[in-house]
Amino acid sequence: MVKQVRAARTRQALIRAAAEAFAHDGYARASLPAISGRAGVSAGALHFHFPSKDALAREIEGAAAYSVRELAECAGSTETGAAGTLVGAIRRLVVALAADPVVRAGFVLSADPARRDGTAALDTWHDWVRDTARRAHEAGELRDGVSPEGVATVVVAATVGFERLGGPHRDPESEDRMVEFWTCLLPRLTAAPVPGPALTPTGEPVAGRGAENSMAGL
Numbered sequence: 001m002v003k004q005v006r007a008a009r010t011r012q013a014l015i016r017a018a019a020e021a022f023a024h025d026g027y028a029r030a031s032l033p034a035i036s037g038r039a040g041v042s043a044g045a046l047h048f049h050f051p052s053k054d055a056l057a058r059e060i061e062g063a064a065a066y067s068v069r070e071l072a073e074c075a076g077s078t079e080t081g082a083a084g085t086l087v088g089a090i091r092r093l094v095v096a097l098a099a100d101p102v103v104r105a106g107f108v109l110s111a112d113p114a115r116r117d118g119t120a121a122l123d124t125w126h127d128w129v130r131d132t133a134r135r136a137h138e139a140g141e142l143r144d145g146v147s148p149e150g151v152a153t154v155v156v157a158a159t160v161g162f163e164r165l166g167g168p169h170r171d172p173e174s175e176d177r178m179v180e181f182w183t184c185l186l187p188r189l190t191a192a193p194v195p196g197p198a199l200t201p202t203g204e205p206v207a208g209r210g211a212e213n214s215m216a217g218l
Contacts, residue, residue, distance in 0.1 A: 011049045013039040015063065018056045019105035027057060027114040057109055057118060064106020065120035071096055072128045082136035083190045086129065090155065090182060093125070097159075111160045126156045136190070143191050151189055158185070 017039035021030035032053055036046040050056045075088030096103040106121030133148035133155075142151065158181065 007049075010039075010041055010045055013041060014046055014049055014056070015059060016101060018050075019060050019101040022057065022060065022112075023101055023105040023108045027053075027109060027112045027118075057115060060102055060105050061109055061115075061118045061120040064103050064109075065124040067096060067100065067103050068093070068106075068121055068124045069128070072125075072132075081141055082132050082139055083141040086132045086136060086151075086155075087186055087190075089128070089132070090186070093159065094182065107160060122156065122160065125159065126152055129155045141190055143189060146189055154185070154189075158182075 014035065018030070018035045021035050021038060024030075030053070032046060033043065035053075035056070036043050039046070050059065071092040072085075072089045075092055076085045093103075097107065098104075103121070107125075109115045109118045110120070110122030112118065130148055130152035133142070133151035136142050136151075137146075137148045142148070
């Protein structure tokens with residue numbers, strides 16, 4: 001039992017270390033020695049759990065896709081209407097990208113030319129956004145002239161774009177700019193305000209901004 005617990009901790013340490021390396025350096029530049037060093041384990045331990053860098057990347061891509069599905073489902077259980085569900089999921093994804101290196105690495109790898117088949121997180125997010133936007137359109141919740149495909153394109157492009165622009169040189173103000181972007185964009189997509197609490201990228205409520213600020217409040 002002790003060995004199993006230790007093995008599980010080592011595996012999780014390697015996944016986190018690899019996610020941080022992939023998110024910071026990209027797939028090609030992240031090395032296995034650097035990942036094992038960051039995790040504080042030997043090269044032998046790394047290869048015991050993951051025989052290659054590709055295996056590590058696939059593990060992270062799958063975990064990121066699972067987290068995206070989970071946060072989307074959570075939004076669906078707490079928000080009202082398809083548009084509210086979409087806004088809630090975007091709000092949660094903003095928080096996850098800032099706080100969870102695995103989710104962040106999943107999207108970075110999705111846009112990495114070296115990982116042509118590593119689009120699990122991106123595909124999961126795109127499919128869910130498109131399907132939710134379609135339900136919002138059918139319910140009359142999108143503005144005139146705004147199509148579900150257009151919503152999906154804008155939301156997914158912005159999600160990946162912010163990660164690419166931030167890259168390894170992410171500055172303290174980058175998350176604030178991301179929140180400002182969504183605050184400007186989201187009200188222009190829906191036909192009516194969607195109530196929901198305002199959140200900072202760390203998941204804390206924004207002082208003085210509550211449900212009355214509708215969907216503008218991330």
